[in-house]
Amino acid sequence: MSNTDLQQKAHRVLKQLRNSQQSQTDLRQRARRRLMLAILLPVLLVLVSLYGILHGAVSIPLQELFSVWLHGQPSVYRTIVMDLRVPRVLVGLLVGACLAASGALLQGVMKNPLADPGIIGVSAGGGMAAMITMVMLPQFSYLLPISAFAGSFTTAIVIYMMAWERGASPVKIVLAGVAVNALLGAFTNGIMVIFSDRVQAVLPWLSGGLNGRSWHHLEFMAPYAIIGLLLCLFAIQPANLLLLGDDSARLLGQRVELQRFMIIMLAALLAGTAVSVAGLVGFVGLVVPHMIRLLIGEDYRFLLPFSMLGGGTLVVFADTVARSWLDPIELPVGILLAVLGAPFFLYLLKRKGTVLS
């Protein structure tokens, strides 16, 4: 064997060794990160929820919280905790979980890292329906959550139908989504101009917030949210198979069109539920699943539950900061999330070898 042959062989062996070492670390790292998140996220969620309950315009000492719960005597603290903060935190958790799960599902089945609930028309449809209810039919304003929900869901179906031509490809759905979003945005703005005297009431809703969300809102949204989150269990295997590509999934006996439709409708249900009580809260559906994916990969068995936990935690945390930061002004949480989320997303974009590569 000549010298060059030997060198080449040594080079090959070395390369293989490096690859296998790399793979070992990848594998171990993945297992470690999954375990870490499985412990960390629930703990964080509990801590952040406590922070949300204790913190705000009036700070409540921890021992007071226990006495509220243990003794249950009527007091100012009890009113603040039980009537204001607990329902608000619970609504925040559900809103965040729904939005993040919705985003995680959409990014996978649309094969588009930028897909988020906004793209399937949930925001625009819900926004317009809410606008119409509030400014044109103010006597029915108690129907606001239902109308927003109906608007979100209808728009998602319309966009899917528009994109249909021998099957709905992800690209077409995204393009149809952009067009329908623009159209509905124009209508919404038109209504705002025409009914400019009544718009004040809608603005906080449009910018997305949890201000004044109570047991009533929780009761309205919880059934949809919980059903939607549970239905995610059925989406795990199809979503994982769709990651292999449409052809491969079809060859593995999957009904790709049907599954994509069902998953998109599930995402619409989840996001519509969130929109109906919290208005247009952006970025959670985009940023949270990306962060989780970055840490533990795309396996939906882990991605979905971790995204739900992460989304809920993020929304409650952001809401608590938003309402105590500029006290006595309460910022809508949607604004704060955009302020935090947009730069963070740009950072992700710039970082080498991440989600979008």
Place this chain on the structure above:
Amino acid sequence: MTTAIEASGICLSRGHFRLEDIDLSIPKGKLTAIVGPNGSGKSTLLRILVRLLQPDQGQISVHGKSADRYSLREWSHTITMLPQLKESLPQLTVRELVAYGRAPYKKRFQPLQGAEDRDVLEQVMQWTGISMYSERMFHTLSGGEQQRARIAMALAQQTDIVLLDEPTTFLDIAHQFEVMDMLHRINRETGLTIVMVLHDLQQAAAYCDVMIALRQGRLAACGHPLELLTDDFIRDIYGMNATIQFQGRYPVIVPEIPHHSGGR
């Protein structure tokens, strides 16, 4: 010779591209190569055979039963295809990837790597020689190893027929032969019907039992590769002049190089 796939009168027209009136039968338990110039419709034909694409006209039957009469599940137990390596795969270990091949046998909440699947997974990873990589991350493998892992996934589906779209493209020459050797061995040992689109006529002739040639969307020739592969064949199908020389059983295509193109 029993047939695995029988196609008759397949027509398809998409814009400028068309497949016209293709009749063919693919023998059971053999290695069949589909060859032809770029754009001659090889991959399209493969997609039609595996029901990923609906032809405008024509009939396909598999094991004597019309393809339309297979349920989706039955179909995925009978025939599969390995697409060209284009789509990037999610980050998985080799074993996780191969286990996806078990999906057609699963109900919704059954894990892809159940106890009864383990034997199948071990078996196909052994056939493809990737057992020692089973816990490696797929993306850290070399091109040839990745291709073998993808083939293992198709094999884990336990179909009677496997179609492969250019299984050797993008591989270096050593890996190309490795993959061809492996497919040949699996075919001989298990009687699996293998159909593959190939660009390399020499490999097609050396390894396959039947060669089907397409030209401009029509069936141009079909038969035993060593009989088919002649100077005329190269001229008719590819429109180039070359002579075929045999090194033992291995055909070598020597093109006529015009004088002005260098060399000594």
